[in-house]
Amino acid sequence: MLKIAMAQMEVIPGHPDKNAATMLRMMDEARTEHVDVIIFPEMAIPGYLLGDTWEQTSFLADCEHYGQEIIEASEGITVMFGNIAMDWEKMNNDGRVRKYNAFFTAQDGKLIAPAGQDYPFVIKTLMPNYREFDDTRHFYSLQQLALEQGKNPADLIAPVTLTLQGKSYNAGCLLCEDGWSDNYALEPLQILQDKGQIDFFVNISASPYTLGKNNKRNRVFGQQAKEASKPLFYVNAIGLQNNGKTVYTFDGASTAYNEKGQVCAMSEEYQEELTIVDMDELASMPALSDDKEPDIAHIYRALNYGVRRFLENIRMKKVVIGISGGIDSAVAAALYAKIVGPENLLLVNMPSVFNSATTKGLSKELADNLGCQYTVIPIQHSVDHTVEQLSNTPIIYLTDGSEQKLTVSSFVTENIQARDRSARILAGAAAAFGGGFTCNANKAETTVGYSTLYGDQSGFLAALADLWKYQVYALAHYMNDEVYGREVVPQGIIDIVPSAELSSAQNVDEGKGDPIKYPYHDFLFRSFIERWQKAAPEDILEWYAAGTLEENLGCEPGIVAKYFPTAQEFIADLERWWNLFTGMAVAKRIQAPPILAVSRRAYGFDHREAQNGPYYTLKYQQLKEKLLS
Structure with a gap:
């Protein structure tokens, strides 16, 4: 029995000390289960999306130190893990110290090098530079190294040979993108196959959640395992990482594929766990059924996990949401209520003369359904005061002493309302409540800027801004039917025409709404x-x-x-x-x-x-x- 453990861990970006501690704990757990090989994700020690933290040499040295701790702790167990690898004597193309995105294999306190290679680790071959990835900015690829040495990249791709239970095994070690080679000139997995006997493949990844990605990965990696007729172990991280403006959840879903390409074991999404499989029994294990959940279930899980971890990371426990009686703020309220609890959620309705009794009533109904804290703060008086100040305060042209007054159009008044709600009331209420206030924009509004700067576009996080309007409606139904098991988002909010209610031209009772x-x-x-x-x-x-x-x-x-x-x-x-x-x-x-x-x-x-x-x-x-x- 050769026991392989997929160590699906939460990788905390920029905190190698905490990540190494998690790894050591999971290694101890694996030993008690008599595991032979434990596999951790790509960049398990430093994290992956770190921005230009990669330019801090002191941080890089710290990652090396904690990597060495893992190597020294590998007595009696084989450990495969991702970390940054340094060559302090060489430079990247930008003149900074040489850094590799590397796959380390340690056994009995020592590293096992790929067959015939200079470095005691596997170097990532394919460097993604699309979507959220920016690998060539920081890391030196195996292809660049081959060019530097005057070699073919295939010469530097080699298996790692392990001795397990007295038997020799060749492991084909891949780093994330190395398994997604369709659009590249090189195919690392195929090169490993062509070099001789591979007993099993390991793909360590730091792969952010994207709707539909897991199904695609099962097709791609399952086909790879089937064509090679060898097991493949895919180990992904969980957690939350970001590129500043965009925040990504990492869902894990670490998977073991047998030589038929079937999914035989999968770690729970967003759960830190050790999934142990007997490699010798993979072929006889029943294949897991295909995922039948609707897309909106996966979206809800990602949002719930992402918002929860984001709030924990910034140490925010209380949230304020401006609710209008519309679908976006209602869905945001239902989402946050489940995460922070109704006692830590304050809903604020801020009507002007343009807000109908219908939407004001729906806002109160939503708050009642959630059982959270609720208040009504009208804005008309302050809006009128701002308009009056702007209209009646003279503007003096100092060159000739002439005076004029501003004309406040109905469009400007709409923006004044939006800013008064966010920049004045919500910001002030959030500070007094001891929390932050949300941005409730959806993706359609974000696409065309249907929002007011420093108004409804403000907030500490835009949790719904990657959802189209039809997905927001689907999320409302899903939370009512599945999450809460009752009507939390009122049907009236689902049925009403979407409207900003900032002028008489957007009267919902007359069926008037957004131009979108x-x-x-x-x-x-x-x-x-x-x-x-x-x-x-x-x-x-x-x-x-x-x-x-x-x-x-x-x-x-x-x-x-x-x-x-x-x-x-x-x-x-x-x-x-x-x-x-x-x-x-x-x-x-x-x-x-x-x-x-x-x-x-x-x-x-x-x-x-x-x-x-x-x-x-x-x-x-x-x-x-x-x-x-």
């Missing part, structure tokens, strides 16, 4: 940001002209003609939102709170953008002219 037509715009905006080959106006107009727009966007058939009977109306709408998406909304996103990522492309570091302004290609201009003529 979510059943269509959710999908249009999604094509701007989440398609791997991002759509631009040229693509949209080509699909429109060909009659394939709804098919390409994934929205309801017939909805485009419903909203836009003519090409002129369609193009005007497209350009309105594209101008905002690539214009003012960029500036707003730069100043927005951190976003909790769940999708295949989140705003922030995952979607790097510059303030370049709108652009329309020549082909777009020609097609537009043709359609309008």
